[in-house]
Amino acid sequence: MTAPQVTLATAHEHGLTTDEFAQIETILGRTPTFEELGVFSVMWSEHCSYKSSRVHLKTLPTTGPRVLQGPGENAGALDVGDGVAVVFKIESHNHPSFVEPFQGAATGVGGILRDIFTMGARPIANLNSLHFGRPEHARTPFLVRGVVAGIGHYGNCIGVPTVGGEVHFDPGYDHNILVNAFTLGVVASDRIFRAAADGPGNSVLYVGSKTGRDGIHGASLLASAEFDAESETKRPTVQVGDPFTEKLLLEACLELMSPAYSEHLVGIQDMGAAGLTSSSTEMASRSGTGIDLDLSRVPLRERVVTPYEMLLSESQERMLLVVHRGSEEIVQELFRKWDLDAEVIGTVTDSQRLRATFEGRLVVDIPIDPLTDGAPALNRPAAEAAEQETPRLVLADLPEPVDYGEALLQLLASPNLCSREWVYRQYDAYVGGGTIVRPGSDAAVVRLPGTEKAIAISVDSMARFCAIDPYVGMVSAVAESARNLAASGAEPIGVTNCLNFGNPEKPEVMWQFQQAVQGLHDACVAFGTPVVSGNVSFYNETEGSSIPPSPVIGMVGLLEDASQHVTQWFKGDGDAIVLLGRNHEELGGSEYVATAHHQVRGTLPWIDLDVERRLIDVLRAGAREGLLRSAHDVSAGGLAIALAECCITSESSARHGARIDLEDGLRPDALLFGESHGRAVVSARRRHLTRLRELADRAEVPIAVIGEVRGQRLEIGELVALGVDEMHTRWSEAFAGLLGEE
Amino acid sequence: MRWGVVTFPGSNDDAQTAFVLEGLLGEKVARLWHKDTTLGALDAVVLPGGFSYGDYLRCGAMARFSPIMSAVEGFAADGGLVIGVCNGFQILCEAGLLPGALVRNRDLRFLCQRTHVRVEDTDTAFTNRCRRGEVLDIPIKHGEGCYVADAATLDALETGRQIVLRYCDAEGRVTAGSNPNGSLGSIAGVRNARGNVFGMMPHPEYAAEWLVGGEDGRKIFLSMVASGGVSSDAVVSATRSKVVSGP
Structure with a gap:
């Protein structure tokens, strides 16, 4: 079988x-072979080369004493x-999940898990950030069911708990959903493994699943071009996940x-x-070496797979190892114990070439x-869209709700605020035995x-804010994450990010x-949280219409004493x-x-990172001293x-009501539902109030006793008087209703 | 007591089970590999939860043919204590060591949640440290935990007092609403007629520490320790005098 002749037209098709x-012709001094063209096309794709984002990502703060x-x-x-390190990252699997939600989401989880255990870390927590279109959109229920089942399928089967995440609905994602998967693992800090191909003469081993023709140009091309009406036909480029094999591989x-x-x-x-x-290529690049591969030795799933397909296949559950010369047999024996293929398919060389x-x-x-560090890097033109001017929100034109209780119930049952239990009940949150706070509180612990x-x-994003102002929205998302961690008693220590945007060839995108990158930079500097990993997902567009800017961050916090963790519900x-x-x-x-x-309009709430930092200090000190019976950050819904x-939100049936009196002279709807930053609601025993006030005063954080936990009703001044059961019912039953289920 | 915890390819709860037994309860634990053909000297064997062979075929249908299962069957035939949790329960049913079968949950979705189970019988090697009617708070996490059996088998289970645990609400009432997965008779755990093999869908190993999930699950393991790993006839007579029954 001969490979097709390469011409400029073939290159365009790639x-x-x-x-x-x-x-490419200059680099090689000749016309590339068909296989070489394939290699260049994937390595220079947006997905692999970060060609539009590299110059900007370099500005992020990435260092610190813990890094x-x-x-x-x-x-x-x-x-x-x-002597312990945590290893973490978040990654997108947006396009595959829209084309085939179950396998797309499942392999998204599989991929991020491999990124973590590749470094020697045992994964102990999965989270995810999901953005869907309007619940009323005909395709949304199908996508929600498929994505959630896919995430559950992979995580549950491989035995890594899914402990948290977020789900948003917005018409901006009707034709391009977002599925971002986060994994954190633990490893001894002196036993982190890296993707190096040192030592010419060492052997290159292929381990894991056999190579099939699935996923050719899957992540690399599917994620590097816009969607169109033909996208459904790309379903065969979505990989198929096999969590059982990945469990063995892990x-x-x-x-x-x-x-x-x-x-x-x-x-x-x-x-x-x-x-x-x-x-x-990436392993050789890191070590300044080269690699010779003998494709005839690649384990195959079917009889006829061309070398082109072997090089580009995205079959899942595979790893590439470099082992010392002479160690091949021992390593192969170990993989045989786990019933996995392990073949020597190449050698490390000093040629600095991929052959x-x-x-x-x-x-x-x-x-x-030229395939890695020397790949094209672009500084694409950027310009604010002319019509981006945010329409003003005139409060005087906004009628106040007639019935504040009913307004609160409607918000509790709204798509973006109602209970996510329908989702997370399908995820094993227990496996591994380390989950202290399961989904349903501010942060997973x-x-x-x-x-x-x-x-x-x-894991947080503020898509609604970002649609109005991506800088403020990004800063707000980082602040929200930091508050969530502090409300759980933890010190924020680091960040990973997944930047989901439209077509980077458009200046407004x-x-x-x-x-957003500037916002991420400024907020992470303010919180002292280095950005240690991340992923960019461009081309989230369908037929010319882009998603709202949707940067997502995963923030990690440390509790020195696990028993000092705090949950959000009244006790x-x-x-x-x-x-x-x-x-x-x-x-x-x-x-x-x-x-x-x-x-979706108006000036976004003012955010002052210094105020946020001081609030975080108070929350953390309160948790450390055992003063906080509960703590919950104030965010969406006010x-x-x-x-x-x-x-x-208490997991047990022991729920509590509250009597609240607020004295601010604000418009009541702004007071109740405004999303001003820098706030948290905590509950404490009365005898601890003096100490809590001292902590707040010292940090210059305003503090006010606004009520008491009592009974089975939530009463806010004269505005709201609702039974806890009624609120719980409306809130907990809404999600199934969105999907048209009972 | 000497415990063996089996690891099948795809077992996920083996390490946690060993941690609870060894790390929290101070028991001796041998980790057993599915390709092993002998158990060694043991008092009890645990088949843990997970997705053996990915559960790509019927749950437990592949694992029951693992080399180690012959040894486990021999151990059970000799009266040794065997407990299967979740996927382990499914394997025991597939192996014919327990009656009935576990099929997909009523709503066809995976379910992870806290559940309450009522102890129906305390004259067993697995619940002798509980009170009769006691409500245990132990989580479930499974896609195929709906227990089914034909009418004659269910009758035999009732009359033989083989139903050890039933799903219930926090107050111990067995209702339609307290049955998470549609199991017939709200059955959450059954033993064999002889009383030395037991399967349960809820995970006692994830309810063994206050920090993570509470401690109710310990009672299952501690009951087995109290029974000393001897076969059920001896256990029943040994414990009946000690246990005060009734809440």
């Missing part, structure tokens, strides 16, 4: 520009003391990286997007550098095995992107309810205005929703 094709590994590896790593790899075997291992990298091609042969014929011979410590994790009658922070008359961009008045959530 998504390469005329310019890029000319560059053991920043961006550039499979995931970032932070030192959390006691255990086998971790055994290989244990002290008993690790002397044999030089480097390891998962075969993700662009499979064998990207894993081999691949198939049946004795040289099909690829490319210098490594998981124990660090073998220590007294725990890690808190929150690049402008949004740059604004007992008689406790005082305290508001930390100040209420402002700010309704712009709020969930209330969007839900009750169907407008103060009234925060209070209602304190009443109804």
